[in-house]
Amino acid sequence: MKSIFVFAVLAALALGAQSAPSPCESCKxxxxxxxxxxxxRMKMAQLKVSLSMLCVGTSHQSDCSKTLDKLDFIAYKLAPYLADTSAVCSKLQMCGESQFSPLARLAMLYLKKSEAIVANDNIMRQEVCDECQASTAQIGKLVGDEFTTYAVKSTLQRFVCKSAGKAHKACNIFVSSVIPDLMTEMKDMFTEKELMCSNMGLCSATSKPAAREAPKQPASEMWKSMGMVKTSNGEELMSCFECTLSADALLQEFIDKRQGTADDIQTVACNKMVANWTDGCNDFVHMYMSTVLFLTYNQFDGRGICTMMHSCEKKENALVEMAMSEKVMLGCENCKAVEHFFAQNQEALHSHAVDGLYSNVCQKLPTALGTMCEASIIRLSRKFFARTADLAASGAMCSQMC
Incomplete structure (x- = not known):
């Protein structure tokens, strides 16, 4: 919250500038x-008054107001570290060229767009659109690069699949199959630069936004079609049984292997620190990261996760009193039925995923990002569930877990 607020402060101050010739100059x-x-003090007082309006109506109004009250102290403490404006903006990827520069420039374009609206400057509006298209084309190349795909895939396999226990082989297969398709789809989305910039609100709309398809039936009804599982403690929805069994097993594996995950995080994070911070980072992460992961994982339980996904509908849980051997046996006996369900219901799963992501993510974003979010999840979700259906139909998942 504080980092977002500080960026808003900087952006508000820049609105008084006469021009924004480049992302680097605007940042400085x-x-x-x-x-x-x-x-x-006068400028600070004026700044506080103008920024106080930003806190009203936000979901973090209390935190925002508290931060605003301490803005002079924050500015006083930060100022010595900001003296070299070129160095600061280089760290923010605003100056110089790096693989993340296009993303930073897109962020700056929202400021330039605001200036264009205030000044009613159509030429500047067109500049914003042109610069957006140039940046999205660069992002498309970055996302489409084979090394980027490899980096995303290997990161997921290292931090997720490695700790997935007996499901690690299935996880590796899933990641290796799905991630390249999603990255290709993202590359295509950014390559369609006119449409992307229109969805981002940085260019005039050239076409109607992609329409979301409303789910044809409630999620609970969709999951019921998977059938029931007979256990020694009674019947349970197969969707609930399999979901809870899988989620609990994964959470337990993550807990058991949290030290290895902490070590991986330490290697990745601390090696990127400046030299005089590396030792401190290593000490801190080594001492506390395992505990942080343990506490985080214990905030969740399989039943709660599956209830949130609507695959469970009642409080009673047939798994509670069951022996682990019975759970594993029934899980494998019904695994093929689960694969069949995912192979046959990709459109229904896609529509429910889009509906959930739109309600819980896109609608909570600023309007300028909401349209892009909606269009993106429609395309990525469709690709995700299409590839998932192919894998399920092939039987590749169950063969690796049972």
């Missing part, structure tokens, strides 16, 4: 204006 101007405000 924002940083310098923030430094100036830290030394001038």
């Amino acid at each position: 101007s924002m940083v310098q204006n923030f430094i100036d405000a830290s030394k001038d």
